[in-house]
Amino acid sequence: MYIAVFIQPFPWSFYTASVFIGIAAAVLWTAQGNCLTINSDEHTIGRNSGIFWALLQSSLFFGNLYIYFAWQGKTQISESDRRTVFIALTVISLVGTVLFFLIRKPDSENVLGEDESSDDQDLDVNESAQNNMTKAVDAFKKSLKLCVTKEMLLLSITTAYTGLELTFFSGVYGTCIGAINKFGTEEKSLIGLSGIFIGIGEILGGSLFGLLSKNSRFGRNPVVLLGILVHFIAFYLIFLNMPADAPIAPVEGTDSSAYIKPSKEVAIFCSFLLGLGDSCFNTQLLSILGFLYSEDSAPAFAVFKFVQSICAAVAFFYSNYLLLHWQLLVMVMFGFFGTVSFFTVEWEAAAIVARGSDYRSI
Numbered sequence: 001m002y003i004a005v006f007i008q009p010f011p012w013s014f015y016t017a018s019v020f021i022g023i024a025a026a027v028l029w030t031a032q033g034n035c036l037t038i039n040s041d042e043h044t045i046g047r048n049s050g051i052f053w054a055l056l057q058s059s060l061f062f063g064n065l066y067i068y069f070a071w072q073g074k075t076q077i078s079e080s081d082r083r084t085v086f087i088a089l090t091v092i093s094l095v096g097t098v099l100f101f102l103i104r105k106p107d108s109e110n111v112l113g114e115d116e117s118s119d120d121q122d123l124d125v126n127e128s129a130q131n132n133m134t135k136a137v138d139a140f141k142k143s144l145k146l147c148v149t150k151e152m153l154l155l156s157i158t159t160a161y162t163g164l165e166l167t168f169f170s171g172v173y174g175t176c177i178g179a180i181n182k183f184g185t186e187e188k189s190l191i192g193l194s195g196i197f198i199g200i201g202e203i204l205g206g207s208l209f210g211l212l213s214k215n216s217r218f219g220r221n222p223v224v225l226l227g228i229l230v231h232f233i234a235f236y237l238i239f240l241n242m243p244a245d246a247p248i249a250p251v252e253g254t255d256s257s258a259y260i261k262p263s264k265e266v267a268i269f270c271s272f273l274l275g276l277g278d279s280c281f282n283t284q285l286l287s288i289l290g291f292l293y294s295e296d297s298a299p300a301f302a303v304f305k306f307v308q309s310i311c312a313a314v315a316f317f318y319s320n321y322l323l324l325h326w327q328l329l330v331m332v333m334f335g336f337f338g339t340v341s342f343f344t345v346e347w348e349a350a351a352i353v354a355r356g357s358d359y360r361s362i
Contacts, residue, residue, distance in 0.1 A: 003093055006086040026305055033301030035103060037290040046209070046220075049286040053279055054206030060199030060275070063089075068192035142299040143306075151292060151348070152300070154341040155285070156307045158224075161338035162281050163311030164331050165231065169198055169274040172319045172327065173238070176246035181253040182262045190264060194271040201275025209283050220284040221346050227280025228339045234273035235328045241266045244323040284342070292349060 005017040032052075040048045071081065146152050174191045177183070183190060209223055241263055243249075243256035260266075285304065293300035319327060 003086055004090045007083055007090065022309070026302070026309070029305040030298050030302045033286065033289065033304070034298045036286065037294055037297035039104075040290060045290045046283075046287045049283045049290065050206045050209045052206075053283045053286065054203045057199055057202030057206060057275070057279065060195055060202060062199075064192045064195030064199060068189060068196060071189075071192070142296065143302045146293075146299050146303055151345050152303055154345050155288070156303070157334070157341040158281065158285060158338035159304050159307040160311040161331070161334040162278070162285065163308040164315045164334055165274070165278060165281075166308070167312045167315035167319065168327065168331060169271070169278065171316060172247050173271070173274065176238075176242050176324065177267055179246045179249035179253045180243065180262050181255050182257070183264055183267075190267065193268055197268050197271040198275035198278075201272040201277075202279045205276045205279025206283055209279070219346055219350055220288060221343050223280050223284050224339055224342050224346075227277045227284075228335050230273050230280065231277035231335055232332065234270045234277065235332060237266055237270050237273075239325055239328055241270070242324055244325050247319055247324050247327065248321065281338075288342075288346065288349060292345075 005013045036048055036052055037045070067085070070085075147156075174194055177194055178191050240259045243254055243258050243262070245254050245256055289300045289304060290297055315327075318330075322330075
């Protein structure tokens with residue numbers, strides 16, 4: 001519905017669809033997280049999280065690749081070009097929705113964390129007899145209780161960081177690239193190229209961490225550490241390469257310079273680093289949530305998406321007012337404390353696994 005609105009956009013339809021897409025995204029992300037968890041066990045949750053993230057972010061690569069070549073050299077986007085893109089995206093979305101109905105229902109013995117005792121089986125039968133409204137209310141209550149637990153409060157800091165950097169690489173950074181007049185006539189096409197390299201970083205990270213998850217001797221912490229180091233390098237290079245007024249520049253762009261002469265190569269390299277770092281955090285958050293809350297993952301993923309979405313919205317708000325270096329500083333602070341909080345939860349998860357199974361397989 002949201003994508004179809006852009007075929008023939010009107011202000012009232014755009015804002016209405018935006019509300020519905022927000023509601024739908026919350027439901028969809030909770031369902032995806034729950035589906036990922038119940039189709040995984042403690043040996044495959046890390047691998048499946050990586051594969052899921054790589055497939056999810058492949059749209060960044062293929063979508064931007066098409067836009068880059070199809071619209072290359074164009075200074076004005078015609079109505080026909082716009083309609084072609086959004087009609088194609090609408091059809092793809094409908095096909096993806098239909099494919100949801102083909103997802104298999106997992107065997108009960110393969111569900112992550114399921115106890116095979118007769119008591120638990122009876123409990124499952126009783127729960128299945130509840131009506132949908134009661135289940136929804138129970139899930140909401142569980143989400144509220146889950147919000148104040150130690151583990152979820154700590155993970156919320158990490159989740160908040162992913163919301164802030166999501167807004168930055170998906171909205172702010174492309175705006176900064178397009179606003180720098182010193183990039184010449186290619187400044188607009190560089191936005192699409194930036195999206196391509198963000199997608200490459202996301203796909204590479206998801207695939208790599210998914211394939212290597214079973215061989216990791218140290219759990220999730222090294223991947224998160226890699227993610228924050230990659231992001232800090234990207235933030236530093238962006239600080240040097242992008243003028244401070246780039247996020248709030250007028251339509252005409254900005255002729256300002258930062259500490260070095262604006263470089264297209266550095267800008268695109270930073271796009272790759274932003275995507276790679278984002279995949280580090282999100283794959284490991286999905287993995288640890290699926291592991292810690294395997295018996296009832298829906299409330300956990302609901303809290304995860306709620307915190308991430310709130311922080312993304314806050315970041316979109318302040319991005320219209322804060323200079324670039326202040327936005328980078330906010331992300332550096334949240335990134336640091338989010339990494340420390342993730343380490344704390346992961347160490348507790350390691351202790352849990354050490355008492356029951358092989359931690360290297362997570």
